[in-house]
Amino acid sequence: MKRSLADRIEQYLKVLIERSEDKQIEIQRVELAETFDCVPSQVTYVISTRFTEMEGYVTESRRGGKGYVRISRYHLENGGSTVRKELVSFIDKLMQEDALTTGQSDLLKYLINSSFIDMPPEYRIRLFKQLRKTLVDYVNMD
């Protein structure tokens, strides 16, 4: 099970976050890059692909002297519903574009607000994300 550099950095950060008191860490990009002996933009890459909102994280940063990158794992109530809202409005959009019927969109929204809401948060976020992709596929079919 050999992992890529990106995987290792991801792992490292996730451990730090879980160990932290408030599920939130602050790092310096260059420092981390040195730890893993890579270019700084690699860190940016890892953060932007693996610590997205969809995955349940929020990041903030500041440039310049005393700069930092803060990653926080959000705790579901807030975040989970952001993703849900986003998905619901995406479905509305599809309906307005006549890619989905009213019946389809109503059903979907009902499922999203009941069936899927009971899933464990980490799968729920993944599910919503996957659902969006699959919907795109569906409406683009012939």
Place this chain on the structure above:
Amino acid sequence: MKRSLADRIEQYLKVLIERSEDKQIEIQRVELAETFDCVPSQVTYVISTRFTEMEGYVTESRRGGKGYVRISRYHLENGGSTVRKELVSFIDKLMQEDALTTGQSDLLKYLINSSFIDMPPEYRIRLFKQLRKTLVDYVNMD
């Protein structure tokens, strides 16, 4: 009884899986192809024909640098995909009773067969069961 290349690759992978601690292996497509001296897509062929969900396997993969294919065997107690089939035919039944439109049922079935298929089995089964309950609620609404 001459065994084909595909058969031999299948055998090889199954032995590896059974020997593994957690009934799960990770391979690199090119590497395996080299071992068997064939083109990489042959491996894809074997995996997609012999390690299906019906057979009790789940596969995940990643492209790009340090990519991999992971195959895991799960125990389909009482049939993992039985739950899915049951759900699909339940949806058909609802459609025949005009509780769902064709559009709704098509969309649902599409989601069931693609979106939800690559979730971890234990959640998927739960999701399918939940989905059925929620559908009953939905069609009984006014």
Place this chain on the structure above:
DNA sequence: CTCCTCTTTGACTTTTATTGACTATCTGTT
């Protein structure tokens, strides 16, 4: 032999990772 199904192959596509040059934005000092 003929047809059909399963296998094998390879050209082309898509996704993911890594790197580095260039840009933007802070902080602190003069």
Place this chain on the structure above:
DNA sequence: AACAGATAGTCAATAAAAGTCAAAGAGGAG
């Protein structure tokens, strides 16, 4: 206020996988 230095972000090029698809081949059943 202007500048210098320290950070982080962006983007595009390159490489390293895996996926797709259709054409060609091989073996059996009739």
